[in-house]
Amino acid sequence: MSSEDRPEVEYLDSESTKGMPFSEAVRVGNMLYLSGQLGRDASGKMVPGGIVLETRQTMENVKATLERYGSSLDHVIKVTVMLADISEWPAMNEVYAGYFSKHLPSRSALGANGLALGARVEIEVIAVLK
Numbered sequence: 001m002s003s004e005d006r007p008e009v010e011y012l013d014s015e016s017t018k019g020m021p022f023s024e025a026v027r028v029g030n031m032l033y034l035s036g037q038l039g040r041d042a043s044g045k046m047v048p049g050g051i052v053l054e055t056r057q058t059m060e061n062v063k064a065t066l067e068r069y070g071s072s073l074d075h076v077i078k079v080t081v082m083l084a085d086i087s088e089w090p091a092m093n094e095v096y097a098g099y100f101s102k103h104l105p106s107r108s109a110l111g112a113n114g115l116a117l118g119a120r121v122e123i124e125v126i127a128v129l130k
Contacts, residue, residue, distance in 0.1 A: 007028050007029030008027075008028075008029065009026065009027070009028050010026070010027040011023040011026055012024055012025040012026065012027060012069055014065075014068065016040075016044070022035050023035065024065060025065060025069050027069065027070075027129070030128055030129045031126065031127070031128060031129070032066065032069055032070070032071050032126070032127045032128070032129055033124075033126050034062065034065055034066065034124055034125045034126070034127070035124060036080075036082065036116075036122040036123065036124040037058050037061040037062045037065060037122065037123050037124065038054075038058060038061070038115070038116065038117060038119045038121075038122055039053070039054035039055065039056075039057035039058040039061070039119060039120070039121065040057070040061065040117070041057060046117055046118060046119060050091075050120070051083075051085075051088040051091045051092055051120045051121060052091050052092075052094075052095055054119065054120045054121055055091070055092045055095040055096060055120075055121050056095050058121055058122070058123050059095065059096060059099045059123070062099075062123055062125055063099070066125070066127055069129075070129045070130055071127040071128065071129050071130055072127075072130065073099055073100060074102050074103075075127045075128045075129070075130060076100070076105045076125045076126070076127045077105050077106065077126055077127060077128060078105055078106050078107070078125065078126040079105050079106070079107040079108075079123060079124070079125050079126075080107070080108050080109075080110075080123070080124045080125075081096070081107065081108070081109040081110070081121065081122075081123050082109075082110055082111075082112045082115060082121070082122040082123075083109065083110070083111050083112065083120065083121055084111075084112060084114060084115050084119065084120050084121070085111065085120065086109075086110070086111030088120060088121075089109060092109075092121055093109075096123075105125070
């Protein structure tokens with residue numbers, strides 16, 4: 001495959017990932033790959049209140065990141081959800097489902113032995129651009 005046949009790759013960063021060892025998102029052609037999002041507020045602190053509030057903030061962060069780079073929740077095709085405690089899956093799922101009104105993307109959910117910054121949930125998505 002020549003370089004002319006390969007899709008353009010763009011590594012995207014914002015203030016929230018400045019100084020981190022990863023890109024916030026990577027665009028490859030018309031696809032957008034988001035790094036895992038956490039339930040951090042505008043100050044960078046994890047929101048208090050447990051899995052429900054943290055999932056809501058995480059999904060709001062996913063939504064904002066998608067929109068910043070030219071996509072939306074309606075264009076998500078794959079989601080990976082990581083939970084610090086898999087027993088919180090039902091509560092996370094109830095919040096999560098409210099964010100997808102047009103379609104439900106494919107999804108994997110797994111329990112993890114701890115997440116970055118003490119998070120209860122981390123969510124990464126793959127989407128197409130608008």
